[in-house]
Amino acid sequence: MAGAFLALSLGRQGHAVTVFDRRPDPRATDSTASSMNLGLSRRGLSALGRLGLSEEVMRFVVPMRGRLLHNTDGGLRFSAYGDGGILAIQRRDLSALLVDAACREPTVRFVFDTRCTGVDRDLPSASFIDPNGQSLVVKSDVVVGADGAFSVVRRHMHHDRRAEFSQSYLEWGWRELHIPAAEDGSHRMADDVFHLWPRGDIMMFAHPNLDGSFTCSCVLPFHGEHGFDSLRTVEDVESLFRTHFPDVVPLVPDLGETFLRRPTFDLVTISTAPWSHEGKVVLIGDACHAVYPFLAQGMNSALEDALELADSLAHHPTDTSAALTRYSERRKPNTDALATMSHRNFAELRDTVRSPAVRLERACDALLGRLLNDRWVSLHAMITNTTIPYARALHRATRQHRVLQGLAATAAVAAVAGIVRAVRR
Amino acid sequence: MAGAFLALSLGRQGHAVTVFDRRPDPRATDSTASSMNLGLSRRGLSALGRLGLSEEVMRFVVPMRGRLLHNTDGGLRFSAYGDGGILAIQRRDLSALLVDAACREPTVRFVFDTRCTGVDRDLPSASFIDPNGQSLVVKSDVVVGADGAFSVVRRHMHHDRRAEFSQSYLEWGWRELHIPAAEDGSHRMADDVFHLWPRGDIMMFAHPNLDGSFTCSCVLPFHGEHGFDSLRTVEDVESLFRTHFPDVVPLVPDLGETFLRRPTFDLVTISTAPWSHEGKVVLIGDACHAVYPFLAQGMNSALEDALELADSLAHHPTDTSAALTRYSERRKPNTDALATMSHRNFAELRDTVRSPAVRLERACDALLGRLLNDRWVSLHAMITNTTIPYARALHRATRQHRVLQGLAATAAVAAVAGIVRAVRR
Incomplete structure (x- = not known):
C-alpha cells in the first residue's frame, strides 16, 4: 500500500514510476476472499487526504468509535477512542483504491505477479x-523498497556494508478467524467498535467488516499450556475458546477445524539503518521498521513514510541524495519511537486484565484528557487521533506519566495523613 | 581456532571429526607473512591446559605484564595487569599448534581451502x-558452525525461522601497521607490555611479536576530522601521527604509504538466538557472539565455548539435543555479559584521556584490589586473570561500582563537613 501511495504522490509530481508487485492486482482479486482487516487512523487518513482521497476511502470503511472489552462472564466494558475513532478497512479494498488512483496518473504503471530478486x-x-x-532487469534513477519486513531490496542494499540490523520475534503468534454475517446480512456483534478479549497471555481482537462479518485475530504463545503447540485437536481448541472466549464459540462455524487449518503468523520487530544508499536506493514501511500490529500503526506509519519521502523529493528536486537523507532523518526517530511504544503496548495489553495499576492509570489518563482538554492527551489518543510525530508523542506521554506518578504519590501521602488524623481523633 | 580446538577435544572423546576450513593450512603459511596478534589470557590458557597444551603454547607467546600508556609529550604511564598478565600470540602460530595437535588424533581430519556454501x-x-x-555435500550427525561473525552455517540454520538476530557496527574501524625489529633483532619499544595510545576519539595499540617486531592497530572513526575518509594523502597521515602518536612516526617505515595501502577492518557486535537446531546444528565463537576486540576476549571466549560444548556432549553422550541445549544455556548469558562489557570498555577507552572520574575510579579499584586481595577484584582482572564466568564477573563488578560510588559520596560529605567545621572555627 505504501508503494502504491508513493507512486501516486510521485506521479502527481510528474515522475515516471513503475511499481513491481509480487502479488496479483488487488482490483482483480475475488472480493469474497479473506483479506486482512486494518485500522486506519488519523495519520493514514491525513496522508490520504493530502492526495484528495478522503471521500473515496470512506466508501470502504467501518468506523469504530471505541474498544469493547469482552469479559469471560459475558460482561462488556466500553472505552471510547475519542475524536474521530479508528476506521476498519480491508487491506484489499484500500490497495485497490490506491492502485486505481495511481493508474489514473499518466506516468505511473503497475506490473503485478512479479517478484524482486535483487x-x-x-x-x-x-x-x-x-x-x-x-527474469528482467530494470534500470532507474531511484529504487524504492516497499517490500515488507523481509525486504529483498534492503538485503541487497546492505550487503557487505556496515548496516545496523536487528530482528526480534515475540514468543506469541496469531491466527485469523472469520465470524460470518447473520442471515439478514447484519453484524452478529456490535458493528461500530473494536472488539477485544484480553486474557493476559492470550488475547483476541475482532474488526467489523462492511459485509456484516468480522475478522478476528487470535493471539497465543507458541509454547506452553495455551500455546499453539498444545492445541492439537478440535477438542483442545474448543475447550480453550469455551474457557476464554465463550461468547465467540457460537459465532465461528467449525471453530476447531478452522482454527487448526489456519496458518500461524509471526510478530516481528525490525530495526535497521541506513534507510538509503547514495540517493539511489531507499526503504519505506515495514522494510525499514516493522512493528507489532497491536497499535494499528503499521499501515498508518507506512503512509506517513511515503508522504515524507514524496515531500523530501519535492523539497530537493535536483539533489536526490539530500532528499533521501532528509526523509530518513525526519522519519527514523519517529518510527524508532513507534517501535518502543509498540513493545510497551503489548506488555500493557497482556497486563490489562491483571494489573489494577495499569487500569487505574489509564482511567486517570482519560479523565485528565477530558478535564484538561488539549493540554492533556493520552498516548493512545496522540497515536490514534493526531498526527503529532511519534517521537514527540512518546516524549510528551513520558512527561505525563511522571505527573501521574507524582499525583499518585501525593494522593497516597494525603490519604495516609487523613488516616493518621482520623486515628488521632 | 575454536573449530580446531573443538576438533581436538572431540577427537580425544573418540568422535570422528572433519574440519572444513575456508583458509589455507596455517602450518604451511609463510611465517614472515603478517598475522593478527591476539591476547591470550587466563580463560584461553585454562582451556588449552585442559587439553595438555599449556607448555607447548608457551613457545609462541610474548608475556605482557601490563599496559603502557603513551602520552603525546612522550611521557609513559604503566599499569600492571596483575596475576599472570596477558600473552601476546600470533593467530597463525596458535592455529598451527591447534591443527597440529588435532591431526595427531586418529579420528580428526582437516580439509583446507574449502568454503562452506550451505x-x-x-x-x-x-x-x-x-x-x-x-562442490561437495557432507552428511554428519552434527554440524558445528565455527565460521565467524558472518557465519554461513548460522544463516542457513536460521533461515525462515523466528530467530533473534542483531548486528551493530561501531563508527570506528581499524588498520594494522607493523613496527619492524631493530637491526640487531631486538624490540624497538618495551617488549613486555601492551602499548596503548588513547586519544579520545582515536587510539592505537601495539602487541610485541616474538621476532622483535610489533603489530599495531590504529583505531579511527570512519568519518570526521580524524576519520579514515579525511586521510587521503601521505601528508594527512603523517600529520595525524605527528600530532597524536609522535613516538611511532620514526618506527614505521613508509608510514603514510603503508597506512593508505592497508585495508580498513570493521568492528561489529553480533547477537543471536537460538544457537542450535534440534541437536543437529550448533554455533560457537564469533558465529554466535562477535564482540569488539578491545577486551581481547574474542579468542578466549571462543575457546571457552568449545570447551563447554565438548563437556556438554560428554555430559549427555546419548542425547545430542540435550547437550546442545545445555551448552547454549550455560554460555549465552556469559557471552551476552561479555558483549555488554565490551561496549562499556570501548566507551571507557575513549574516555580514559578525558575523564578524571574514570581514571580516579580505576585507581581506587586497583587500590582496593591490592588492599582487600581476593575480596575485591577489578572487572578487568576478573575478565583477564580469572575464569569467573563473564556474567558473574559483570554482576560482581556492578556491585563493586556501587560501593565505590557510595564511598565517593561519603568522602564528599565528609569533605564538606570538614570544610564547614573549618569555616566555623
Whole structure:
C-alpha cells in the first residue's frame, strides 16, 4: 500500500514510476476472499487526504468509535477512542483504491505477479522474475523498497556494508478467524467498535467488516499450556475458546477445524539503518521498521513514510541524495519511537486484565484528557487521533506519566495523613 | 581456532571429526607473512591446559605484564595487569599448534581451502566448494558452525525461522601497521607490555611479536576530522601521527604509504538466538557472539565455548539435543555479559584521556584490589586473570561500582563537613 501511495504522490509530481508487485492486482482479486482487516487512523487518513482521497476511502470503511472489552462472564466494558475513532478497512479494498488512483496518473504503471530478486545499489537497478518465469532487469534513477519486513531490496542494499540490523520475534503468534454475517446480512456483534478479549497471555481482537462479518485475530504463545503447540485437536481448541472466549464459540462455524487449518503468523520487530544508499536506493514501511500490529500503526506509519519521502523529493528536486537523507532523518526517530511504544503496548495489553495499576492509570489518563482538554492527551489518543510525530508523542506521554506518578504519590501521602488524623481523633 | 580446538577435544572423546576450513593450512603459511596478534589470557590458557597444551603454547607467546600508556609529550604511564598478565600470540602460530595437535588424533581430519556454501539443518549436512571449484555435500550427525561473525552455517540454520538476530557496527574501524625489529633483532619499544595510545576519539595499540617486531592497530572513526575518509594523502597521515602518536612516526617505515595501502577492518557486535537446531546444528565463537576486540576476549571466549560444548556432549553422550541445549544455556548469558562489557570498555577507552572520574575510579579499584586481595577484584582482572564466568564477573563488578560510588559520596560529605567545621572555627 505504501508503494502504491508513493507512486501516486510521485506521479502527481510528474515522475515516471513503475511499481513491481509480487502479488496479483488487488482490483482483480475475488472480493469474497479473506483479506486482512486494518485500522486506519488519523495519520493514514491525513496522508490520504493530502492526495484528495478522503471521500473515496470512506466508501470502504467501518468506523469504530471505541474498544469493547469482552469479559469471560459475558460482561462488556466500553472505552471510547475519542475524536474521530479508528476506521476498519480491508487491506484489499484500500490497495485497490490506491492502485486505481495511481493508474489514473499518466506516468505511473503497475506490473503485478512479479517478484524482486535483487538490486544493484550502485547503478541502481532491480531484477525481477515475471509470472512466466522470465527474469528482467530494470534500470532507474531511484529504487524504492516497499517490500515488507523481509525486504529483498534492503538485503541487497546492505550487503557487505556496515548496516545496523536487528530482528526480534515475540514468543506469541496469531491466527485469523472469520465470524460470518447473520442471515439478514447484519453484524452478529456490535458493528461500530473494536472488539477485544484480553486474557493476559492470550488475547483476541475482532474488526467489523462492511459485509456484516468480522475478522478476528487470535493471539497465543507458541509454547506452553495455551500455546499453539498444545492445541492439537478440535477438542483442545474448543475447550480453550469455551474457557476464554465463550461468547465467540457460537459465532465461528467449525471453530476447531478452522482454527487448526489456519496458518500461524509471526510478530516481528525490525530495526535497521541506513534507510538509503547514495540517493539511489531507499526503504519505506515495514522494510525499514516493522512493528507489532497491536497499535494499528503499521499501515498508518507506512503512509506517513511515503508522504515524507514524496515531500523530501519535492523539497530537493535536483539533489536526490539530500532528499533521501532528509526523509530518513525526519522519519527514523519517529518510527524508532513507534517501535518502543509498540513493545510497551503489548506488555500493557497482556497486563490489562491483571494489573489494577495499569487500569487505574489509564482511567486517570482519560479523565485528565477530558478535564484538561488539549493540554492533556493520552498516548493512545496522540497515536490514534493526531498526527503529532511519534517521537514527540512518546516524549510528551513520558512527561505525563511522571505527573501521574507524582499525583499518585501525593494522593497516597494525603490519604495516609487523613488516616493518621482520623486515628488521632 | 575454536573449530580446531573443538576438533581436538572431540577427537580425544573418540568422535570422528572433519574440519572444513575456508583458509589455507596455517602450518604451511609463510611465517614472515603478517598475522593478527591476539591476547591470550587466563580463560584461553585454562582451556588449552585442559587439553595438555599449556607448555607447548608457551613457545609462541610474548608475556605482557601490563599496559603502557603513551602520552603525546612522550611521557609513559604503566599499569600492571596483575596475576599472570596477558600473552601476546600470533593467530597463525596458535592455529598451527591447534591443527597440529588435532591431526595427531586418529579420528580428526582437516580439509583446507574449502568454503562452506550451505547447510541442510534437518539432515544435517553441509555443502562446500573445494579448491578446484567442485562442490561437495557432507552428511554428519552434527554440524558445528565455527565460521565467524558472518557465519554461513548460522544463516542457513536460521533461515525462515523466528530467530533473534542483531548486528551493530561501531563508527570506528581499524588498520594494522607493523613496527619492524631493530637491526640487531631486538624490540624497538618495551617488549613486555601492551602499548596503548588513547586519544579520545582515536587510539592505537601495539602487541610485541616474538621476532622483535610489533603489530599495531590504529583505531579511527570512519568519518570526521580524524576519520579514515579525511586521510587521503601521505601528508594527512603523517600529520595525524605527528600530532597524536609522535613516538611511532620514526618506527614505521613508509608510514603514510603503508597506512593508505592497508585495508580498513570493521568492528561489529553480533547477537543471536537460538544457537542450535534440534541437536543437529550448533554455533560457537564469533558465529554466535562477535564482540569488539578491545577486551581481547574474542579468542578466549571462543575457546571457552568449545570447551563447554565438548563437556556438554560428554555430559549427555546419548542425547545430542540435550547437550546442545545445555551448552547454549550455560554460555549465552556469559557471552551476552561479555558483549555488554565490551561496549562499556570501548566507551571507557575513549574516555580514559578525558575523564578524571574514570581514571580516579580505576585507581581506587586497583587500590582496593591490592588492599582487600581476593575480596575485591577489578572487572578487568576478573575478565583477564580469572575464569569467573563473564556474567558473574559483570554482576560482581556492578556491585563493586556501587560501593565505590557510595564511598565517593561519603568522602564528599565528609569533605564538606570538614570544610564547614573549618569555616566555623
